[in-house]
Amino acid sequence: MPDWSYQTLFKPLLSRLPSRVSRSFTLGAMGGISRMPGGSFVIRTLGHMELSPLLEREAGGLRLPSPVGLSGGVDPGCVAQKALAQFGFGFAEVGPVTVRPIHSAEPIVMEPAGEAIRYPDLFENDGLDAIAARMERKEHKLPRLARLLPMPDASPEEAFGQLAAMIERLAQAGAAGFILDIASGNRDWRDVLAISERLAGLADAAGYPFFLYVPLDLPEERLRELLSLPSSAVWQGAVVGDGVAAERAGVDAKGAAGRPIIVGRQTLGLSIVQAKRLREQMGSRFTIIAGGGVHEPIDALQLTEAGADLILLHGGLVYSGPGLPKRINEAIMYETVRREPPPEPIPFWRNWGWMCLLGVGMIVGGLFAWWIGETSVLLSYDLSFLGMSAADIHRVNHHLLHFMSHDRITLAGTMISIGIVYYQLARHGQRYGLHWAKTALTTSCIVGFSSFFLYLGYGYFDPLHALAAAVLLPMFILSMRRNADRPSLRPVNLRNDRAWRRAMWGQLCFVALGFALTAGGIAIAGVGVTDVFVKADLAFLGTTPETLHEANPKLLSLIAHDRAGFGGALLCDALAILIIALWGIGEGQRWLWWTLLIGGAPAFYAGLSVHYGIGYIDFLHLLPVFVAVFLYAAGLILLYPYMMKGYPSSHR
Template sequence: MPDWSYKTLFRPVLFRLPSRVSRSFTLGAMGAISRIPGGSFIIRTLGHMELSPLLERELGERPLISPIGLSGRVDPNGAAQKALAQFGFGFTEIGPVTVRPVISSEPIRVDGREETLHYPNRFENEGLAAAAERVKRKEHKLPQYARLAPMPGSSPEAAIGELGEMMEAFGDAGAAGFCLDFASGGLAWDEVLAVCGQIPRLAEKTALPLLLYVPLTLPEERLRQLLDMPEASIWKGAVIGDDLPAAARSGAAEESDSFAAETGRLALAESIRKASFLRKRMGDRFVLIAGGGLHEPYQALQLLEAGADFLMLHSGLIFSGPGLPKRINEAIIYETVRREPPPPAIPFWRNWGWMCLLGIGMIVGGLLAWWIGETQVLLSYDLQFLGMTIPDIHHVNHHLLHFMSHDRITLAGTMISIGILYYQLARYGQRYGEHWAKTALTSSCVVGFSSFFLYLGYGYFDPLHALAAAVLLPMFILSMRRNADRPSREPVNLRNDKAWRLAMWGQLCFVALGIALAAGGLAIAGVGITNVFVKADLAFLGTTPEALDQANPRLIALIAHDRAGFGGALLCDAIAILIIALWGIGEGKRWLWWTLLIGGAPGFYGGLSVHYHIGYIDFMHLLPAFVAVFLYLAGLILLYPYMMKRKSAI
């Protein structure tokens, strides 16, 4: 569920459902997808969550692939841990966990306007036994840190016993470390200090790092008191909470003594203050994890600037979307590389230049094919294969040459579109080591060259097509050599502004367009190697396959060659567009917006203009093309404010 589907389709529906139903449905669906064969691959593919080595960190001598963690309260029962682990996280939190389950049937209230979640009980969880078993199952490879809390209302002695019991259970289960939350469960302050004084005794039983949970509302003088205790040296670092007491905003007296809490955007300011205070107080070796109110990438940079080492996402995933960790990762990478000198340029002839030439070759070939389709339609070797002349073909069916022209011009327009996409992706993407651009080129080219074999089963070998493939294939092979990935140096999106929200709709349009074109390409290629004609084709021609076969047994083979070739080219084009839509669209990528505009125009113009020119205007036959044009134009319009920006600012 990437942002382009979550923000546009799913969130409006999910926010209208009861919150617990919405959460159960969403997490259950993601969990089910992740458990089917290839499900995790699908999730990674939709979001392109491949992580850069620049994001690697260490927490308690444990290597992490990203500094972003997943709050345990996003998925308290572990329904979708395997799926969520694919979203770009480096670690996950389990908890808060208490020795016995804490159950609440009251609704979780969601305030979309204020971007706030209201929990009836901040300690709601499934209990020690179920949570430890979940960690033991190891549904993913990310380190799991357990946030442990005494039962609400426990005495100091009971609290120490419960924490010790949970540390032992989670240590055996394979937890990477512990975050101890004993300052937010209702203990009096002197009791909190008493529990803290006993923590070293528990620490003797484990070699795993211990982190102090710091409630967001804990006054600085009390936090200073905790950190000044002799026992404070046992803390590897701290996790800054994200809860605000519900009564603090609602003013409801009946909630003042409960464990109801709110979390959301309003927690950010205090998270930044706490991070700044702790960093100044504890120095650089003290690990800080924060994330309260983190809903946009620029806020992540603010928290990191304030002193946080790691970030924990909670309410931001619900209100901004599941793409938030990826966007934050991209912002961190950009902030890293923009301060470094640019790497040496990749020479033209090493790889990307060959792909530029391949693109130019496709454009030239498409123009040549268009000219042929507009004039003589059939080449000499086509006529030699048929053993017929142009008048002979007219005698068989006066619409037949028009129909062949229609196939060849639509193929020509698609070839030109492919050539433009390849040239631009090579010049502005592959040239700078963009992983997504290279993936788009590789996937599209493999399909394109493979489609050459689609029509050979009918017994027609096109020498010009074969010559073009023989010339272009070495260019593709040369373009793939020494293709190391490089981190992007382009500015990234930092805010959930109007342009970004519109862009999610634009991205959805292009994803739908890519899928539609791929389906169309497969269908056309499938028809080309099987039935060759659809009903609308035969209605336009006013004939039957049997009649054509009787007139010349090789006619259908020639037409099948054109149809299968066009289907393969359309699929090749669709794959490039789909990968661009899924992975390439970004703020300020002006070159890519122009690529989509200029690259799509020849294909749509060729396909539609030739139908009207020859009079093949069956509405149902053209309806898919009209839908594709609508998606193309709507996508460009919606993406314009976002992709044509100069630069995102904090």
């Protein structure tokens, strides 16, 4: 459920359901998909959440692959942990956890205007036994920090015993560290201090990092007092809470059965304040985890500037979408690399220049094929294979040369489009070591060169296509050598502004276009090596395959070669477009917007112009083309403000 589908389709639909039903359905569906064979791969692929080594962090002796963590409030029942772990997180909070279940019948209230969520009880959870059993499934490899709370009515002695029991049980279940929440829920402050003083021996015995949970609304004097105790040496760091008591947030909580809490944008200021206080009091070696109010990448950067080492996402993931961790990771990585000297440019002939030449070769080949399709249609070796002249073919069926011209011109337009896309991806993407651009080129080229064998499906060997493949294949191989990934040096999106929201619809259009063209390429190639014609083709020709076979048995082989070749080329082009749409679209990527515009135009123009030129205008036959043109045009219009945006001298 990437942002381009979440913001446009799923979020509007899910918001119409009761919040508990919506959360249960979403987490259940995601969890179910992740447990299917290949499910996690699909989730990771749709969002391209691969993490760079530059994002690795250390906290309490734990190695974290990313500084962005998942709050336990997003998935309190640990239902979809395997799926959520694919979103680009570096660690996960589990909890709150109490020794016994605490449930509430009150609804969870969404407040979209303020991007807030009101929970009826901050202690609500399924209890130690249920959560430990789910953790034991070990559905992912991310470090898990269990957030533990004593029961609300527990005495200091009882609270200490409950914490000790939960630590022992959850350590066996795979917890990597513990967040001890002893100051939430209006607990008597003397009890909080008494519990804290007894924790030193527990930490030594456990051998796991302990983090103090700091409620957002904990007064400064109490925070200083708590961290000044001799027992404060037990803390490896602190986790700043992501919510405030409802009555303290200005929400009427009278009559509430539990302890209502508000999570949302309004808490960012408090998060920044608490992070600053912790950094000032505890110094640079103390790990600070915060995330209350982080709904945009700019919020995370403000928190890190205030002193936070790690970010914990909750409400922002619900309102901004599952792509938020990736966007924050990209923003943090950009802030890291932009301060360093730029790497040495990659020489033209090392790799990317060869791909540029391959793209130019495809463009030249496409122009030549288009000229042939507009003039003689068939080359001398085609006629030699058939043992017929053009006049003989015309006598067999007066539409046949037009039909073959239609196949060859659409192939030519597709080849030109492929060449433009390849050249642009090499010059602006591969040249700078962008992983997604190299993946698009590699995937598309492998499919494209493999599709050459489709030409043999009906026993026709095309020497010109074979020569082109023999010339271009070495270029592809040379373009893949010494092709290491590099972090992007281009600014990234920081805000959920109007241009970004519109761009999600534009991205959806291009993802749909990519999938549709992929399906079309597979279908056309499949028809080419099996039935050769569809019903609309035969209606245009006014004949049958049997009649053509009787006239010349080799006619079907030649036509099948053209159809299979076009299907393979379309699939090759479609995969490049699909990977661009899934992984490449970003704010300010002007070159990519122009690539999509100029790269798509030749294929669409060729497909429509040749059909109208020869009179093959069956509506149902052309309907997929009309839909594709609509998606293409709508996507470009919606993406324009976002991708063509310029950046001021200061990115922030």
